[in-house]
Amino acid sequence: MQSNTFRTKFIVNPASANGSTRRVWARIEAILRRDFAPPDVSFTDRSNHATELTRKALKAGAEMVVAVGGDGTINEVVNGFFDAGALINPDAVLGVISRGTGSDFIKTLGIPKEIEAACRTLLGRATRRCDAGRFTCLDRNGKTMERYFINIADFGIGGEAVERVNRTTKAFGGFASFLYGALSTLVVYKGKRVRVKVDNEYETEKLVNNVVVANGQFFGGGMRIAPQAKVDDGLFDILVIEHTSLLESLNSIPKLYKGTHIENPKVEYLKGKTVIAESSDVVLLDVEGEQIGRLPARFEILPAAINVKVGG
Numbered sequence: 001m002q003s004n005t006f007r008t009k010f011i012v013n014p015a016s017a018n019g020s021t022r023r024v025w026a027r028i029e030a031i032l033r034r035d036f037a038p039p040d041v042s043f044t045d046r047s048n049h050a051t052e053l054t055r056k057a058l059k060a061g062a063e064m065v066v067a068v069g070g071d072g073t074i075n076e077v078v079n080g081f082f083d084a085g086a087l088i089n090p091d092a093v094l095g096v097i098s099r100g101t102g103s104d105f106i107k108t109l110g111i112p113k114e115i116e117a118a119c120r121t122l123l124g125r126a127t128r129r130c131d132a133g134r135f136t137c138l139d140r141n142g143k144t145m146e147r148y149f150i151n152i153a154d155f156g157i158g159g160e161a162v163e164r165v166n167r168t169t170k171a172f173g174g175f176a177s178f179l180y181g182a183l184s185t186l187v188v189y190k191g192k193r194v195r196v197k198v199d200n201e202y203e204t205e206k207l208v209n210n211v212v213v214a215n216g217q218f219f220g221g222g223m224r225i226a227p228q229a230k231v232d233d234g235l236f237d238i239l240v241i242e243h244t245s246l247l248e249s250l251n252s253i254p255k256l257y258k259g260t261h262i263e264n265p266k267v268e269y270l271k272g273k274t275v276i277a278e279s280s281d282v283v284l285l286d287v288e289g290e291q292i293g294r295l296p297a298r299f300e301i302l303p304a305a306i307n308v309k310v311g312g
Contacts, residue, residue, distance in 0.1 A: 004124055006064035006309075008091055010041045011050045011077055013069030013099070021069065024115070028068065028097065031119045044073070048164040054080025055088060064093035064309060068123060068182035069150060070100020076289035078132065078150045081306060085146075093229040094150075095309040097123050099164075101221065102289050105151040108216035108231055109310060117287030121311045130231040131215055137293035138143035139283055149287050150306060152219040152226070155277060155295060156192050156210035156241075159284025161185040161220075186250065192281045194295070198238055207250065212239040212277050213299045218291040219254075219289070227259030228269070234303035235271045242266040275299040 010032070021028075031040040040062075042053045054065050054077045065078040074096060081087055081094070097118045098106045109128065112118050132150050139145040158311035164185055195205040212219075214226035214237040226237040244252070244266060255261040262269050276298050277283075283295040 005035060005093075005122070006173075007062055008036055008040065008064045008127065009054075009064060009220050010036075010039050010058075010063040010066045010068055010097075011044065011053050012041055013044045013050065013073040015044075016069035016073055016099045017101065019041055022100070024057075028115055028119070028280070031116055032224070035119075035123055044069075044076075046144075048076055050076035051074055051080040055083055058088040059090055062092070064122070066095035066097060068099055070099045071102055071105050071288040072096070072290045074098075074105055075290065077151055078306065079148050082148055087305065090304040091217050091307065093127055093286060093307040093309050100289070102219070104218040104221070105146050105216055105218060105288070107222070108151075108229070109216040111307060122283065122309055126309075126310050127307040128232065128310045130261075130303040130306050130308045132302045133213065133215055133219075133236065133299055134302055135287075135297055135299040137295065139293050147287065147292070149303075150308075151213070151216040151288050152212060152214045152300065153285060154210055154212040154214075154219065154225075155285045155297065156194070156208050157185055157189050158210050158212070158220070158286040159291050159294070160189065162286040163284060165289075168212075168243045171284075178312075183250075183253075186246060192279055192283045193282060194277055194279045196238075196282075197276040198270050199274055201272070202270055204240065204268075208238070209241045210239070211241065211275075211277060212237075214239070215301075217259075223256040224259035225256060225261075229261065231297070231308075232304065234301060235273060235301035236275060236299065236301055238270040238272055238275055240268040240270070273301045 029303045044050045067074045136146045150161040197203045214229045217229045229237040278296040
């Protein structure tokens, strides 16, 4: 008889949610013990540790790896599903107990944030096939790097805002922390001249505030940046947002949370499978809430790459 739960590995980032995951872990573990007895758990203690632990778990036969942390932790776990440019196990499942500042990825899929409800979502074998993105860019040392993402990558003001947020406290939660980052960056941001090509159908060079390459709909602690995005349509939703005055940018912030900013004529909304971007300026990337590189960059969609655990 097939078990009603996957053979599961939990990857916990105790520093997530401004360190509160460490404090509430005993409660989370007590809930998990009802159905995963005992839960197989590893804790991260450095950058990219979750990627290493995920690869090890999948190679050892884990069927599901659960990221217990924020969008950055989810990103590291997703990267661990791949090794040498290929999926370790195409049938492996990504589970999420969201403990992040922004918790944006779960919003598109309707995965609950509340701990007990999130733990219940891990039961059963219902999954949803989701696209993923693969990209190359320059790292902080100017060397080419390759990584993966499952929610959203962007470059321009987003990269600078996330760098600012991650240098300061996230104690006020996702909405306030990312809003502060956006506002404080807007005051000094001058725009970046970027060349963008989408598939073989669109090409432009212009001064931009931001360019967004989206699989999911939300980023920045609840901004519905790509309201038409679907995680399983085999396409990125791409937004090219022209540079505007400070006043105009400030007035547009409430629309970002509602998803109505796409009505602005200075926002181009596209769909495509590949995005190539270059600039003579230093343009920083934000990937799942982490600032990890800069242009030039190339993004490509990987259709139906990752099984994500959903309720049912």
